[in-house]
Amino acid sequence: MANKTRILFCNCTYAQVVPKSTKEGVLRKLCESEAAFDAVADLCEMSARRDPALQRFAQAGPLKIAACFPRAVKWLFAAGRAPLNRQWTEVVNMRTESVDAAAGALATEAVTSNLPDDHKPPMAGSENRTEA
Amino acid sequence: MSLEESRSLRVVVYEGEGSAPLEAQARYDTMAALLQEGYSVTRTDGRQAVSPDDRTSLLVMGRFGSDGPPTFEGADEARAVSVMEIGDRDPESITELVRGRRDEIDGFDHGAWKPWFPVIDYDRCTNCMQCLSFCLFGVYGVDGENRLQVQNNDSCKTNCPACSRVCPEAAIMFPKYRSGPINGDRVSSTDLKREKMKIDISSLLGGDVYQMLRDRSEKAKSRFSKERNPDKALNERKKCLTKLAQSGDIPDEVLMSLPAPDEIQRRAEEAAAKADKARAAAMGNAD
Incomplete structure (x- = not known):
């Protein structure tokens, strides 16, 4: 089952920005399912520590991440030297989604890629600089 | 370690x-x-x-x-x-x-440090170095190609998102911040206008946020020296800090931990020089 979509759950342990009821509800539903999954205490901490486990997640094929905003998750992994593959990755935002919506998205095998597109902005001072 | x-x-x-x-x-x-x-x-x-x-x-x-x-x-x-x-x-x-x-196994003691640090959105960052010249705590630096990077994330002051406020492109995120776009939510055109407005506000305050901090600090010091009632002095200090906190979204704890005015000036000059050097080098690379 090498290409089976993996699930990564972030508990955002060191902040209260993800509603407690949402993260507890999503974790409970994962535990009630038969799914194998990875749960981490805090992706921010792992990114700051450049934890090599981030590379394991980023390189293991299709991945669903239950965490926060896709833009933040994309650059947290990049800062942790583990850039995510845009085609393989779906971020489920527990700051905005309900328990049922988040758990439902994790339970689906197909990955709906939703990381922001890569974009190279003009550098400050360059002649081609344009307003955003 | x-x-x-x-x-x-x-x-x-x-x-x-x-x-x-x-x-x-x-x-x-x-x-x-x-x-x-x-x-x-x-x-x-x-x-x-x-x-x-x-x-x-x-x-x-x-x-x-x-x-x-x-x-x-x-x-x-x-x-x-x-x-x-x-x-x-x-x-x-x-x-x-x-x-x-x-x-x-002498493993990492989780929870000893709250993971609060800036995360750069390189899809938006234009390498303008405003954050590098703003930060007094040495969080930012440049890589071998003179590209801005976060170098000392554990030097960042917990709950302080002030550097993201000076970024004209809303490219600095603090994922644990309460609201967007600093928390990583999508950046809207309204957000960008607001970010640019914040820069203008800081210009109106004297063109230099740290100059404002120094001025406020000096004024507060002079008020305290004239003030003999310690309760009134404390209230005045709180009022002053509250105003600063509101203008820059800087937590009281960070303002309280700022060094003396001359040290602020020294560090600000050092950071500005570092940013100027990096900007010049980056421009050199681009030529």
Whole structure:
């Protein structure tokens, strides 16, 4: 089952920005399912520590991440030297989604890629600089 | 030991062949307790490889019963894999055992540092170095190609998002911040206008946020020296700090920890010089 979509759950342990009821509800539903999954205490901490486990997640094929905003998750992994593959990755935002919506998205095998597109902005001072 | 050098312990809840599965409630209680303590936890049915990474030790736990645990590939001292029978233990005693294992391997003490630091959105960053010249705490630097980077994330002041306020492109995120776009939410055109407006406001305040801080600090100092009633002086200080906090969204704790005005000036000049040098070098690279 090498290409089976993996699930990564972030508990955002060191902040209260993800509603407690949402993260507890999503974790409970994962535990009630038969799914194998990875749960981490805090992706921010792992990114700051450049934890090599981030590379394991980023390189293991299709991945669903239950965490926060896709833009933040994309650059947290990049800062942790583990850039995510845009085609393989779906971020489920527990700051905005309900328990049922988040758990439902994790339970689906197909990955709906939703990381922001890569974009190279003009550098400050360059002649081609344009307003955003 | 730096954050990057620290070693972590990952717990694997093994429910595959050779182990009886946990009840859903026990599984949830155990995982929630371990996550709260800062550990990473993998639940596996044995069909996935759970090999450790560099700097990661594995603790495989399960209900292995009287036959004992199965043999795990790579489970030896060299690969830092250990196995634990949990039987009917409650989450607290499991957590206690895991803590003991963490101490044995001198693992990272999770929770000692709140992970608050800037995360750069390089899809937006234009390398203007405003953040580098703004930050007094040496959080920012440049890489070998003179590209802005976060170099000392543990030097960042907890809950202070001030550098993101000076970024004209809303490219600096603090994922644990309460609102967008600083928390990583999409950047709208309204957000961008607001970010640019904040720069204008800082210009109106004298063109230099730190000059404003210095002026306020000097005024406050002079007020305090004239003020003989300590309660009134304290109230005045609180009022002054509240105004500053509101204008820059800087937490009181950070303002209270700012160094003396002349030290602020020295660090601001140092940061500005660092930014100027990086900007010049980056422009040189671009030519």
